[in-house]
Amino acid sequence: MIAPMATPLGSVLERDELTTGPHGRLTVDVLDAWLAPGTVLEVVVPGRLACARCEGGGCDACGKSGAIRLAGDEQERSLRITLSESARRVRLVRPLGEDAGLDQLVVELRPAAVPSDFCRRAQGESGRRAIIPLLFVLGLVSAVIAALVLHR
Ligand SMILES: [Zn+2]
Numbered sequence: 001m002i003a004p005m006a007t008p009l010g011s012v013l014e015r016d017e018l019t020t021g022p023h024g025r026l027t028v029d030v031l032d033a034w035l036a037p038g039t040v041l042e043v044v045v046p047g048r049l050a051c052a053r054c055e056g057g058g059c060d061a062c063g064k065s066g067a068i069r070l071a072g073d074e075q076e077r078s079l080r081i082t083l084s085e086s087a088r089r090v091r092l093v094r095p096l097g098e099d100a101g102l103d104q105l106v107v108e109l110r111p112a113a114v115p116s117d118f119c120r121r122a123q124g125e126s127g128r129r130a131i132i133p134l135l136f137v138l139g140l141v142s143a144v145i146a147a148l149v150l151h152r
Contacts, residue, residue, distance in 0.1 A: 021103030022061050022068045024049030028119045029112035031133075037085045040122040045070060045077040045096065045105065052106045070102060080122060081107060113140065 026049055034041065047070050051062035058064035070077055079095045090107040094100070114137055115121075 020061075022101060023052035023104040023106065024068045024070075024102055025052035025055075025106045025108070026050075027108045027110055029114065029116040030109050030119060031113075031115055031121075032111045034115070034121050035083065035086070035088070035109060035111060037083060039083045041081045041083065042120050042122040043079055043081060043107070044074045044118040045079060045102075046118060047077065049102075049105070052104065068102065070096070070100060072096070072100065076100070083109075 024045075026043075026045060028041070028043060030041065049068045049070065050056050051059065051066050051068055053059050053061045054066060056066035058066045062068055077096060077100075079092070081090055081092070083090070088109050090109070092105045092107065094103060095105045096102055
C-alpha cells in the first residue's frame with residue numbers, strides 16, 4: 001500500500017483552512033512550459049469567482065449565491081503567484097489584502113494550449129520574446145478557424 005505523499009506545503013495549507021471568510025476558486029489555463037518551479041504568474045483575478053466552500057451550490061459565506069464578487073479595479077485584483085515544485089493547486093490566504101472580501105483563493109492550474117487571458121507569465125522578458133508566443137497563438141487560432149471552415 002502506498003501512502004499519499006505529504007508535502008510541507010500541504011500541511012501549511014491544511015492549517016490555513018481555518019480562515020472563516022469567503023473562499024474563491026479560480027481555474028487558470030497555463031502553458032505546460034509554465035508549470036515549472038520558480039515560474040511567476042501574474043493573474044488579474046476576475047471580479048466574480050466561484051465559491052470554493054460550496055462549489056457554486058450556495059452557502060452562508062457567499063450569501064447563497066454560489067459566487068463571490070470582488071470590488072476593485074484590475075490593478076487591485078492583480079496578484080503574483082510564484083510556483084513551487086510541480087504545484088497544480090495553489091491556496092492563497094487573503095491574496096488581495098485584508099479588505100478585499102476574500103479570505104482564501106484556490107487557484108487551479110490547468111495545462112492548456114492557450115493560457116487564460118487574465119494570466120500571463122511574469123519575467124524579465126524582452127518585448128520580442130513576448131510577441132513570439134502571441135504570434136504563435138494567433139497562428140494557432142487561424143489554423144483552428146480554417147480547419148473548422150473546411151470541415152463543414
Ligand atoms: Zn458558497
